[in-house]
Amino acid sequence: MATKFKKPIYVTRPILPNPKKIQQGIMEIWESKQLTNVGEKHRELSSKLSSYFGNNNISLFNNGTTALMLLLKKLNLKGEVITTPFTFPATTHSLTWNNLTPVFCDIETDTMNIDADKIEKLITPKTSAILAVHIFGTPCNVQKIESLSKKYKIKVVYDAAHAFGVEVSGKNISDYGDGSIFSFHATKLFHTVEGGAVVAKNKNLIKQLNIEKNFGIEAPEKIRSAGINGKLNELQALVGLEVLKNIKKEQKERKRIKNIYIKRLKDIDGISFYVKPKNVKENFQYFVVRINKKVFGISRDELVKKLIKYNVFPSKYFYPLVSSYPHYKNLKNSNIENLNNAKLIATEVLALPFYGDLTNADVENICDILKKLKK
C-alpha cells in the first residue's frame, strides 16, 4: 500500500520495562539511600551479567566510551593501533584520548568488519594492538585476528558495543581477544539508559579497571593512579536489571520483524543484506541493508530523504567514515585509496527501523514504501 505513517518510525526504540517495577526498585534504592559507588543494584546487575556472559570478569561503566578508554589505558598500549574506519566516533576517539595513533585498515564488503587479511601488512614495530569492532553485532574474523596477535605479540581489543549476547562457535563473543567493551546505551538491545562494560579473561585487569573507574582509589587513603569517574549508578543498574528480563521477548519480536524484511526485500533488486554464517548466534541489534545506486535507481542518501517524507527515519550508520574526520584525515592510512571497501559501504548502508513494537503491518508498509521508491 505504501502509506505515510501517522507517527515517526525511528531506527530503534528502547526496551521500556514495566514502570511499576522501576518504581518499586526506586523505593528500595531510596530506603537504602545508596545511590551510587557500587551499591546493591550494581552488584546484582554485575552478577546477573556475569552469568549472561559466562564470565565473572566484568566491570560495569557509566557508558561504553569510558569503558573502552580505560580498557585501552590499562592494557598499556603504545604507538599505533590498527583499527577500522567504519564505526561510531567513540571507537577511534578512545585511541586519541590514550595518545595512540589509529592506523586504518579496510573492511570486508560482506561483514563490514575490519578485513583481517589486510591487517598484517599494516603491522610495524610501533604496532601495539588491533582494535576491531563487531559492527552491527556481526563477529569479526576472530580466529585470524587471534593468530596475528600471537604471531606479532600484539594485543587485541574488541569494541563489542553492538554485540551483547552474540556467540561464535558456541562461545560468547567476549571470550575472544584481551578484552571487549559493550555499550548499554538506550539505543542498544540491552541498556541501562547509559552504560557499558568491559569483559575480559584476565581477573587482574578487571580489578585494575574497577580501581581506575573510581578515580584510581585502591583503598581509603590509597590512590594508585590518575583514574577517572566511570561508575554506573544504582538507578542505571536498576533499569538494567529490569531490561535484562525483557531481552528474550524483544529478540523474539525482532526475529519476527527480520523475517518479514528478508522475505519482502530479497526480491527488490539493488537492496542486499548480510546473511550470517551458521556458527554465529545473532542478537538482533540492527537490521541493516545496502542500497546499490546503479541497480536500485536512487542513492542511499536520496532514499533517506524520500523515506522521511513517509515519516520513516532510518539511520546512516556509519557515515561519514571516521578516517575522513578533520582530525584523522591526514594520517598516513586515511588515504581513501587504502579504504575502498569502507568508502563504498559508508555510502550504501542503511539501518532500517528495528524494534519489537513494530507490527507486521508497519514492517510490510516499510517494505512497500521501499519497493515503491525503487526506480
Ligand code: T4K
Ligand atoms: N562503539 C561503537 C561501535 C558504538 O556504536 C558506540 C555507541 C560506542 C562505541 C560508544 O558507546 P556509548 O558510549 O554510547 O555507550 C547512538 C548512541 O548514542 C550510541 O550509543 C551508539 N553507539 C550509536 C550507534 O547510536 P544515535 O546518533 O543513533 O542516537 P539518536 O539519538 O539519533 O537515536 C536514534 C533513534 O533512537 C532516535 O531517532 C529515536 C531512538 N531513541 C533514542 C534515544 C537516545 C529513543 O527512542 N529513545 C532514546 O532515548 O547514537
